[in-house]
Amino acid sequence: xxxxxxxxxxxxxxxxxxxxxxxxxxxALKPNQLLENAETVASxxxxxxxxxxxxxxxxxxxxxxxxxxxxxxTPIRQFDKIVTALCxxxxxxxxxxxxxxxxxxxxxxxxxxxxxxxxDPAMNAINxxxxxxxxxxxxxDGSATRPCSQWAHDLMERGRSGRVLILDPGxxxxxxxxxxLRYAFGVCAMGDAVLVSESxxxxxxxxxxxxxxxxxxxxxPVYPSRISAARSGGFWLTAFAARTQLVEFVLRENGYRRxxxxxxxxxxxxxxxxxxxxSFLEPMQGAHIKTMGVVKPWAPPRSYGLxxxxxxxxxxxxxxxxxxxxxxxxxxxxxxxxxxxxALAKGPGRLLRLxxxxxxxxxx
Numbered sequence: 487x488x489x490x491x492x493x494x495x496x497x498x499x500x501x502x503x504x505x506x507x508x509x510x511x512x513x514a515l516k517p518n519q520l521l522e523n524a525e526t527v528a529s530x531x532x533x534x535x536x537x538x539x540x541x542x543x544x545x546x547x548x549x550x551x552x553x554x555x556x557x558x559x560t561p562i563r564q565f566d567k568i569v570t571a572l573c574x575x576x577x578x579x580x581x582x583x584x585x586x587x588x589x590x591x592x593x594x595x596x597x598x599x600x601x602x603x604x605x606d607p608a609m610n611a612i613n614x615x616x617x618x619x620x621x622x623x624x625x626x627d628g629s630a631t632r633p634c635s636q637w638a639h640d641l642m643e644r645g646r647s648g649r650v651l652i653l654d655p656g657x658x659x660x661x662x663x664x665x666x667l668r669y670a671f672g673v674c675a676m677g678d679a680v681l682v683s684e685s686x687x688x689x690x691x692x693x694x695x696x697x698x699x700x701x702x703x704x705x706x707p708v709y710p711s712r713i714s715a716a717r718s719g720g721f722w723l724t725a726f727a728a729r730t731q732l733v734e735f736v737l738r739e740n741g742y743r744r745x746x747x748x749x750x751x752x753x754x755x756x757x758x759x760x761x762x763x764x765s766f767l768e769p770m771q772g773a774h775i776k777t778m779g780v781v782k783p784w785a786p787p788r789s790y791g792l793x794x795x796x797x798x799x800x801x802x803x804x805x806x807x808x809x810x811x812x813x814x815x816x817x818x819x820x821x822x823x824x825x826x827x828x829a830l831a832k833g834p835g836r837l838l839r840l841x842x843x844x845x846x847x848x849x850x
Contacts, residue, residue, distance in 0.1 A: 727758030728790035760816030761833030
């Protein structure tokens with residue numbers, strides 16, 4: 487009763503989850519061009535995720551897992567389903583999620599057969615994998631109603647069916663650690679807990695072994711996604727899109743939102759995008775965005791690129807940007823290997839490389 491009353495008051499006053507304000511990129515998130523100016527080391531048609539053992543980079547590209555070699559991306563595994571998540575385990579095993587509904591664990595990246603397979607009927611949108619305690623795997627299942635490819639549908643339906651799962655290769659059991667999340671998309675070990683991205687609530691949660699939840703980082707100006715460990719401590723957090731007041735407004739207008747979903751092609755919805763197209767059918771285009779070919783500074787970004795460096799407590803230290811007028815947008819994964827940060831820009835299909843040196847540190 488109290489929750490229902492609070493939700494009604496929030497909708498009436500436009501606050502809480504009903505707010506249409508969006509935090510600015512400021513402080514540790516101050517904009518720059520580091521991602522936009524990063525080196526492009528490879529291009530892919532359908533990139534989805536990255537994994538590394540600290541030296542070798544593996545890329546999930548459509549139905550193929552590729553190993554990044556000098557000047558090329560060599561295929562090492564091919565499946566009959568789309569690879570939706572990928573990770574390396576500390577003992578050299580590789581875990582692969584297929585079509586969001588199945589997870590296979592291989593003894594090595596090139597082992598012919600899987601040592602363990604998880605195909606629990608409840609799994610629907612496995613979009614991130616990470617090593618868990620005592621040889622287990624932790625997975626985020628974004629939505630119980632929509633596949634990974636329809637994440638925008640889940641946002642527009644105000645979905646709250648995301649879960650965090652514990653997969654035990656030894657027993658083959660799947661256990662639900664947390665449920666009822668508004669699109670879980672990213673997980674990484676954080677001491678005894680796991681750090682989880684809850685995209686539609688723009689926050690990070692620490693979920694304990696008993697399922698207890700603690701908000702680590704809240705009210706982000708972006709939709710957070712996959713998380714990976716930084717070698718010097720802390721984490722790399724990716725964000726596949728930036729929030730805008732226009733989308734926040736549409737999420738509040740139920741009648742408009744439902745009619746838009748029923749009558750308009752999804753690529754032209756007022757919704758976050760992984761990249762901006764050149765179509766005149768986009769909701770915001772022409773003079774709303776550009777004048778004389780220059781993007782207006784107040785224009786709402788149709789797409790964006792961002793990686794945030796977090797400390798061990800989950801507090802932002804600095805960020806790497808590809809801004810509204812850039813191309814390296816839709817960052818869905820970032821991992822550290824061989825003295826560099828590799829970031830996957832799904833929008834243009836690029837794998838980016840930034841050397842880890844003083845140029846990434848915030849200026850005093």
